[in-house]
Amino acid sequence: MLFGDDDQQTARFADVFKRIWETGDAQLQRDYIKALPEIININGFHLNIEYKVIMPNQEEEPLIMLILTDITEKYKAQEQVNFLNYHDKLTSLFNRTYVEEWLSCSLQGRHFPISVIMADMNGLKLTNDVFGHEQGDRLLVRLAEVLLRCCRKTDIVARWGGDEFIILLPVTDKQACLRICERIKAACAQEKDLAFELSVALGMATQTSPQGNVLDLFNIAENHMYSNKMRESKQVRRKIILGLKEILCTKCFETDCHIERLKKLSLAFAQSLGYTQESNEVRNLSLLVDFHDIGKVALPGEILGKPGPLLPGEWEIVRSHSETGFRMAQTIGETEVGELILAHHERWDGRGYPYGLRDNQIPRLARLFAIVDAYDAMTRDHPHRKALSQAQALNEIEKGAGTQFDPELTRAFIEFITEQPFILGLT
Incomplete structure (x- = not known):
């Protein structure tokens, strides 16, 4: 009979049972039984075992009764609880609790020099706002995989919280740590099929001897990370903007x-x-022109591509794109542009959206753009209608003065188009 999936454990059972059968001493038998495991694993099932020695009579050998209870589900549930105590549920990396316990219980002199890398993901908030938390979670999981690939099995890679990760690198000097940072950056740039290019700001610190508080390394690495994030922010923002335009x-x-x-x-x-x-x-x-409709990237494809008229509920979803665009612009540090995106569907008479602003409550550049956007739309062919002539389009713009459009800007625009069309090359 096999006791568990371990041949050595099976041999151990056989040896203990033999000793029980060979001795008539009840106390010795109890001592032998105490040495046996209470839980064994057989073909993936976890079984709890109770042992009872039965003495039929003096002439017969003792019997050993085993009471087996299947505790597989309970065991797996407890394993999951134990796992989550020290691991992040989303990425399966270690969590803050594990790092803190490792530092307090396991860190020894043989681990020095030790280095710490703090990592902060770029663009997570924007991804969550635009594409939803499912895509944001996908980014986090992908970054976790990159960090694990770039580190050794003896290194400790943990999710520190939110979009921050931490890596503990035992027996790693400053130069080796720098190489790992470079490897992480390069690996992130190679990741494909994501909402945005995987990007992370890194900061590092190294301690060469046990003298001093290792926790101070965390603050040093974090400060370097934020400094690098500020320095790289312009380049990161440019990549995000290019990605948004492509989408x-x-x-x-x-x-x-x-x-x-x-x-x-x-x-x-x-x-x-x-x-x-x-x-x-x-x-x-200029940025408003580029991104006035950027919020539409968050809209369902079946609504954007719908050939017929939109239902009332679908129209409400479409109207939300200016608010989404506003949040996106804020996330990349373009608050003023965000205000313009938010307002570019407002009307002079207060019947626009999303807030029903009227006349001078609407930013002037948004009022200006609304006229130009309408004119361009009317003078270009569309699948469902032919383009209007310049005169027809200007006539429609003039009709909207004081209702849809700023009347002063409308007069200025009509004069501008009338006087300079050939210079602009727009005829």
Whole structure:
């Protein structure tokens, strides 16, 4: 009979049973039984064993009764509890509790020099806001996999909380730690099929001897991480912006030609109103043109591509894109542009969305852009209608003065288009 999946354990049972059968001393028998395991594993099942020695009579050998109880489900549940005590549920990495206990109980002089890497994922909030927490979780899991691949089995990789991770590197000097950081950066850049390029800010610190508090390394590494995050923020933001533009073109059928037409006309009109090319207003207007519909990347594809008219509930979903775009702009540090994105569907008469702002409550650049966007839409062919002529489009714009559009800007736009169409190359 096999007792468990371990041949040595089976041999151990056989030896103890033999000793029980060979002795008539009840106390010795009880002592032998105490040496046997209470739980064994057979073919994946966990069994609890109770042992009872039965003495029939003096002439017969003692009998050993085994009472087996299947505790597989209970055992697995307890294993899961034990696992979650020291591991992060999402990524299966170690958690903060494990790191703290390891430092207090397991760290020894043989682990020095020891290095610490703090890692902070870029773009997680934006991913959660735009694509939902499922995609954000996917990013976190992918980063966890990258960190594990770039480290040794003896290293401790843990999720520290939220979008932060920590790596403890025993017997690792500063140069070796730098190489691991470079390996992590390179590996992140190679990851594919994600909402955005996997990107992480890193900070590191090294302690060469047991003298001193290892916890101080955490603060040093964290400070370096935030410093690097600030220094890299412009490059990271640029990558995010390029990624968003690519998604917008792919998912929302925006074309570079459409954006360039809008930008050329918007900026020329703005400069005719006195805004200089180097002004912050012109910069923000340029970004508004690029990202006015960026919130649509979060909309369901079946609604964006629906050939017929939208149902009331679907229309409400579409109207939410300006608020989504506002949050996205805030996340990448473009608060002023976000305000313009939020307001570019408001109307002069207060019947726009999302907040029903009216007249001068609407930012001036958003009012300007609304006129240009409407004009461009009317003068271009669409699947369901042919383009209007310049005169027809301007007539429609004029009709909207004081209701849909700012009346002062409307007059200025009509004058601008009438006087300079050939210079702009828009006819």
